[in-house]
Amino acid sequence: MSGFICPDAFAGTSVVVTGGTSGIGAATALLCAELGARVHVLGLAPADPDGLPRHERVRIVEQDVTDRDGLTRQIHAVGRIDHLVTCAGVSRNRDEYDPAAWDQVLAVNLTATMVACQAAHPALASGGGSIVTVSSMFGFFGSRDRPAYSASKGGIAQLTRSLAAEYAADGIRVNTVAPGFVTTPLARGVLDDPDASRAVLARVPLGRFGRPREVATAIAFLCSPAAAYVNGAILPVDGGYLSV
Template identity: 35%
Template sequence: MQRFETKTVVITGAASGMGRAAVHRFSQEGANVVALDIDEAGLKETVETLDPARTATQLCDTSDEAAVKTAIDTAARTFGGIDILINNAGIAVQGDVETTDFETFRKVFAVNVDGYFLMAKHAMPFLLKSGGAIVMTSSVSGIGGDWNMLAYDASKGAVSNLVRAMAMDYGPRGVRVNAIAPTATKTPLAEGTTEDPEITKAFMDRLSIRRYGTPEDMAAAMAFLASEDASYITGVILPVDGGMSASNGQPRQ
């Protein structure tokens, strides 16, 4: 498929995991791709096998508004506009309300929520011109709660409602806004979960498709929501979770 030929896609969190897989997926489907991250070495690894004529990288702390504006303006100038924004950068910490200090709580929100807001805000003028789309990375943790993941859960809940609010505001103006909601996926961010045998057994008891998701699974869902195949879909938080959210939580008999 070449669903994104002539399109320009900006992807955050592109140095590893789902972001790296998204860079490769959109590039394979013909897009010009601008890969953003704070990890310079990881960005270089992400794009080393891709066509340099259709690929650009930029160091960008997405919680810094000046850096975001520069990155967006540079991306638009490099490829003549922006058609798709993939808001994917994210961090996670463990802790409940007593053990999570305020500085940590704010840092999680700065990356997971403020960064998504800032990227959308500064990309929106270009997306309005192109009739574009935004896809964000929320989580099953933005739909329901986890044990001991207060800051992360709160941030992903905010992402889910940011998507819904923006879909309402910008659907009439031609821009669609959606999100994927992964469960634990085999990425560097989730290694503490996916490499732990006891936690893995508990996950497999909940997953109908009995494996962890891969970055490529998530990138495929991002590409679908960004494409014209999803032209009548907006405001959706799409679980990409191996059937986890289909369960009501009761154990198998």
Template identity: 40%
Template sequence: MQAPADSFRSDLFAGKIILVSGGSSGVGLALARGYAALGGTVLVTGTSEAKLEANREDAANQGITFLRLDVRDDAAIAERVAQLPRLDVLVNAAGILSVDAPFDEATYLDVIDVNLHGALRLALAGEPLLARSGGNILNIVSMICFTGSPAMVAYTASKSALKGLTHTLAHRFGRDGIRVNAIAPGFHKTAMSAPVWSDPIVSDRVVRRTALGRWGEVDDLVGPALFLSSPAAAYVTGETFVVDGGWLSGSGLD
């Protein structure tokens, strides 16, 4: 199978700095590798030092620097962004999920703080640099923004709000030349979605409704991200790009 980055010019992001929050695993890591493959200088943040160190030692991560950053910490964000000589692409991929005690206030607020407020903190901190470079922001939301889940109350609320924030920031930052878009993944195989894809019965239901007849892989998100971050999407902003293999368009009645 052709690597997604092979569809683009190999130096597309040469000389560009890309900051990916929540990139030590899953979707964020796949996107970081995509930007690096096209010549970008990629900085990835996460909170688990063990994951960060493992990634530093992985030969697949050449061109990527892994840094510790908690997106709930305003001061740490300001310090990290102040160290950047420029910023061309900000990818907000940091996210957490809790399905236990969905209405526990402390847990709910923590999910909102990471998934929504963390993205806003980074966007506001990065705005001056992005305006200077004519850069763009890519928020990772979820297909759940268009549906609902009784088990994922805080996650659904946070990602739906981030989708709305994407549209709002597109207009807030647009006059400064900053584009803001979102990608809404569907059912992709990650550690976070493992309880679903590892259950044969539930997994089969997903596959039967999905037009392409399979689960998505994280690499399926790389091409859309590279496109939205590139000059090819110069007149695209305020959009939420659904990458779900056709799951939303299905009826679920097959």
């Protein structure tokens, strides 16, 4: 359990997590459920089913986030929504220079985030909820190996700021986390490459990779009453990578 949040901090709330079937999304869904929320997970079946967030208060619906109508229907079907967390994300590395791969990455990472936010807006506005999106350290600088991923994450940061201004009148706070290198399936290429891992760790002041749960805790903070006056923020969760 996260020490700064009381065990029932999200009791009676309803949370939607897109991309919640693995990695940071799964960790976030599980943490929110442990804190008392009823969690609605939308995402594709993961390659490793052991990574699914299994909890009595977690409901998982398989949904391709690039299906705009399907994603909108699933979010509307939830009814009450107190918090939306948009975690769906992909990277195709150097294949992203191919137009088809570029389009896919932008569709999953950026466009689906906007679709989810718009779909959840009426429910969130009825009770004054919050949205947390997931950017990346690559939203602060480019990557020659991940052009679409970097562009999409920079776009998420600016989308977050824009929606924070637009939705504030409805009592909705919108913030984003910017994870560094975290032990998720998305980072498998770096984690499995000893040379790449050493290069990354040499730059991380804390000297290790992050854990999905650590990013989930930051997301929970941004959703919680402890962040009641935090809006439009970009919170790096990177072990200090960006400070070097």
